[in-house]
Amino acid sequence: MFVLHAGPHRLSLARPIVMGIVNVTPDSFSDGGRLADAQAAIGHALKLQEEGADILDVGGESTRPGAAKVPVADELRRVVPVVEALAGRGCVVSVDTTKPEVMRAALSAGAAMVNDVMALGAPSALDAVAASDAAVCLMHMQGDPQSMQQAPAYADVVVEVKQFLADRVAACEAAGISRERLVIDPGFGFGKALEHNLALLRHLDRLAELGLPVLAGLSRKSMLGALTGRAVDRREFAGVAAHLAAVARGARLLRVHDVAAMRDALAIWNAVEEQQDGT
Ligand code: 9MG
Numbered sequence: 001m002f003v004l005h006a007g008p009h010r011l012s013l014a015r016p017i018v019m020g021i022v023n024v025t026p027d028s029f030s031d032g033g034r035l036a037d038a039q040a041a042i043g044h045a046l047k048l049q050e051e052g053a054d055i056l057d058v059g060g061e062s063t064r065p066g067a068a069k070v071p072v073a074d075e076l077r078r079v080v081p082v083v084e085a086l087a088g089r090g091c092v093v094s095v096d097t098t099k100p101e102v103m104r105a106a107l108s109a110g111a112a113m114v115n116d117v118m119a120l121g122a123p124s125a126l127d128a129v130a131a132s133d134a135a136v137c138l139m140h141m142q143g144d145p146q147s148m149q150q151a152p153a154y155a156d157v158v159v160e161v162k163q164f165l166a167d168r169v170a171a172c173e174a175a176g177i178s179r180e181r182l183v184i185d186p187g188f189g190f191g192k193a194l195e196h197n198l199a200l201l202r203h204l205d206r207l208a209e210l211g212l213p214v215l216a217g218l219s220r221k222s223m224l225g226a227l228t229g230r231a232v233d234r235r236e237f238a239g240v241a242a243h244l245a246a247v248a249r250g251a252r253l254l255r256v257h258d259v260a261a262m263r264d265a266l267a268i269w270n271a272v273e274e275q276q277d278g279t
Contacts, residue, residue: 002213002252005180006135007112009092011054013213013252015270019094019115020045020053020259021219024060024078025070038081045086052263055113057255058082058106059096063117063190065149065222072101084109094137100128107132115255117141117190119168126175137183137215137253138168142191149191157196158203161186166210183253185215189222197223201245208250216246217255240265 002013011017022045024037045056060078061070070078079095079102087093087110094113095106100122103114112134119138120126129136140161142152154160165184172182186200186207200207201218208214218224224238225231236258243254244265256262 003180004135004183004213005133005178006055006092006094007110007133009112011092016247016252016254016266017054018052018259018262018266019055019057019215019253019255020048020051021255021257022048022056022058022082023062024058024082025062037078038085041082042085045082045091046089048259049091051259053259055092055094055253056086057094057096057113057115058086058111059115060102061097061099063096063145065145065189067145069146072099075099075102076105080105080109083111087111094135098122098125100124103128104131107134113137115139117145117187119165120172121168126171126177129172130175130177133181135181135183136172136177137185138165138172139185139215139217140164140187140190145190149189152191152193152196154196157192157199158206161200162207162210165207169210169212179212183213183215184210185217188216188218194223194226197221201242201249204246204249204251213252214246214250215253215255216243216251218242218246219256219258236261244269 004011022041024041058079060075083093083095083106093111094115095111096115097103098116098118114129114134115137117139169182188197219239220232220235224235228238240261254262
């Protein structure tokens, strides 16, 4: 069974764990850069931790389809104080970024994990993580957030995503990042049409064959809206169902906004899985 090495932390993945989403962006807390915004983000993160989040994923740049890029200085200003405050309180903090400068600063401020939707594809991102003892989540994306949903196309989405992740794992190992520090992620909604997302979810066990923990991030995503007709803020039940479908196929980390709901669902899941009735 997996134990994720994330800086000083050892996270057992014997049961699925929950990563709570902490966005420090203009669409979450006013302009995402002032002291008041940092304090609101810290308060929100601590609430998620109280609800049962095992990891807090702090991000200062939106990766939604069509989102604009954020200059490094702005992202640093948003993210670093929040990481520092949460790590200082003993929380397991992940930094959601693609920029090596932000990775380095957040790791120095106490982050124990890097969540990179570009799978350490930016020049020197591999080196930034290799120089630390942090965990890293390697996510698949076709294209970039500005254009990725325009015309996603695959011959076989499961085979292609699996091969991409295997290649990035090999690059990490070659750079000196050991497997105990690695998490892989199909990147639901990142350059994928509904049929691609459903195929990846249905066959998530094929990614788990790579022998690394799989993270699923489906919270509030458009595929849930397409299937239920619900607006983004009304997708909590659909998200819980989608994440449990992922757990049933081997996901060990769940990246969610609605931590309390996910925790309740996992309480039921774990009780059923661990029932000792002699059968
Ligand atoms: C930042 N971000 C948004 N969606 C995500 C997902 O599905 N996985 C990961 N690792 N990060 C995500």
